Amino acid sequence: MRTAYSVETVRAAERALMARLPEGALMLRAAAGLAAACAGVLGRVSGARVAVLAGSGDNGGDALYAGARLARRGAAVTAVLLAPDRAHPGGLAALRAAGGRAVPAAAPGPEAGTGDAPGAGGTHRAALSAVGRADLVLDGITGIGGRGGLRPAAAALAAAARDSGAVVVAVDLPSGVDAGTGEVGGAAVRADATVTFGACKPGLLIDPGAGHAGAVRLVPIGLEPFLPATAELEAPQHADVAALLPTPGAESDKYRRGVVGVVAGSARYPGAAVLAVAGALRGGSGAVRYVGPAGDAVIARFPETLVSAGPPAKAGRVQAWVIGPGLGEGPDARRAMKDVLASEVPVLVDADGLRLLDRKQARRRRAPLLLTPHAGEAAALLSVAREEVEGARLASARRLAAEFGATVLLKGSTTLVADAEGPVRVNPTGTGWLATAGTGDVLSGLTGSLLAAGLAPREAASAGAYLHGLAGRRAAGRTGAPIGASEVAAALAGAWADVASGSDG
Incomplete structure (x- = not known):
């Protein structure tokens, strides 16, 4: 499990470690790892041109010390100082002693414009030239304590770095990204890679921040003994998901393996029922019981499905319900929703079901509730x-989970799984090609089937999102071709096999 910790937790661990080390040793340790990572990116260090964007904090110090190491290996290093009078003195002295040079980020003038302090009227030409000619730009403008977007001079340098064609490496976190949340409140550095120290921060794994981080490399600096056992954020890996997948034993039958009930589709949207059932059939439960008006379409595609016209309470025993895809909002849909929420088994609510969800009834439930909204549906539930x-x-x-007393799978470019308490899970798999009609229906069926097979909502949602993302990649293939929801459903078996065997596919 890849983990991430809050800024406060990381800061506390750093203080505890620094109390046991000589002054400055931790920064030099981080700078050594950073310089090694940059050397790996460059390939050949000698003769390479490096621009170091250095703010006034420890982040800038890390970057300057790393720049000094690269300069000693023959790189032509120019430090662009966002606050020249407050640059890290040790780091700046080391850079100059190694043959590097320093220029101010901002030209003299009456207006404020540096990345972290007032004092300039525009970006210095020498600074822009250093960035424009660089093979590698090292972003040490702001650290993990930074808030809001970059100020004008820093923003201009970030834009110049993006346009230069240089490889941009962020120090610990891309400047302008909130380390704790991934929020981007204005201009921000968009890195090709981020070298982070000691522990990942949530902002590196959650969009929009994750989209600015590029490839993330974690450099150990000795924080591990000082970090708590429970992280703020978790990103499952193959082995974590493999351990969750239900496996039938010699004594298993279809009922012992669990039956998932699917309430989906309508006369207008029969395909939603078919796709939800397609996902459910590949989620590890022993049988799928479909309830609704699209029974003929479901049976025509999947004759193994148990079909009932309803209502859900009279359809037969299930171990979990999935309700919502293509359901509509008419009287029949509302009755079905009330019926399902009154059951004493886990319930997954998606799509149209989210619009019918009564907050009070949701909170009164004793059995688990799992909500799977995309951003628009989440916004409607939260009235934002x-x-x-x-x-x-x-x-x-987190707010959705708390307000509805539910587990929430928030779909999107970064899919999150949150309970009211405990670490939030972030899904590391997927592809932009999954942003197409019907893939969410497949995910709902798959995740509901995992619920019926006995997984807790948090685990079912994590495993479902992971497998769904892998199936999307499989369906798109190595060329990244457009895909449809049916192809994603068909690829689930291969994704399951890859995870179970430990293969990357």
Whole structure:
């Protein structure tokens, strides 16, 4: 399990470690790992041109010391100082002693414009030239304590780095990204790679911040003994998901393996029922019981499905319900929703079901409830703008879980799984090609089947999202071709086999 810790937790661990080390030793340790990572990116260090964007904090110090190491190996290193009078003195002295040079980020003038302090009227030409000619730009403008977007001079340098064609490496976190949430409140560095120290921070794994981080490399600096056993964020890996997958034993039969009930589809949207059932059939339960008006379409595609016209309470025994895809919002849909929520088994609510969800009834449930909204549906449930959810995915998922007393699988470019308490799970698999009609229906069926097979909502949601993302990649293939939801469903068996065997596919 890949883990991430809050800024406060990381800071506390750093203080505990620094109390046991000589002064400055931790920064030099981080800088050594950073310089090694940059050397790996460059391939050949001697003769390479490196621009170090250095703010006034420890992040800038890390970057300057790393720049000094690269300069000693023959790189032409220019430090662009965002606050020249407050640059890290030891790091700057080391850079100059190694043959590097320093220029101010901002030209003299009456207006404020540095990345972290007032004092300039525009970006210095020498600074822009250093960035424009660089093979590698090292972003040490702000650290994990930074808030909000970059100020004008820093933003101009970030834009120049993006346009230069240089490889951009962020120090610990791309400047302008909130380390704790992944929120981007204005201009921010967009890195090709991020070298982070001691522990991952949530902002590196959650969009929109994750989209700015590029490839993330974790450099150990000795924090592990000082970090708590429970992280704030978890990203499952193959082995974690493999341990969750239900496996039938010699004594298993279809009922012991669990039956998932699917309430989905309508006369207008029969395909939603078919796709939800397709996902459910590949989720590890022993049988799928479909309830609704699209029975003929379901049976025509999947004759192994148990079909009932309803209502859900009279359809037969199930170990979990999935309700919502293509359901509509008419009287029959409302009765079905009330019926399912009154059951004493786990319930997954998606799509149209989320619009019918009564908050009071949801909170009164004793059995588990799992909600699977995308950003727009989450925004409607929270009565906020969609942009607010997309810009603050972590906070939105946690708030939904708390307000509805549920587990929440918030779909999107970063899919999150949140309970009211405990670490939030972030799904590391997927592809942009999954953003197509019907793939969410497949995910609902798959996850509901895992619920029926006995997984707790948090685990079912984590495993379902992981397998769904892998199936999307499999369906798109190595060329990244457009895919449909049916192809994703068909690829689930291969994704399951890959995870169970430990293969990357």
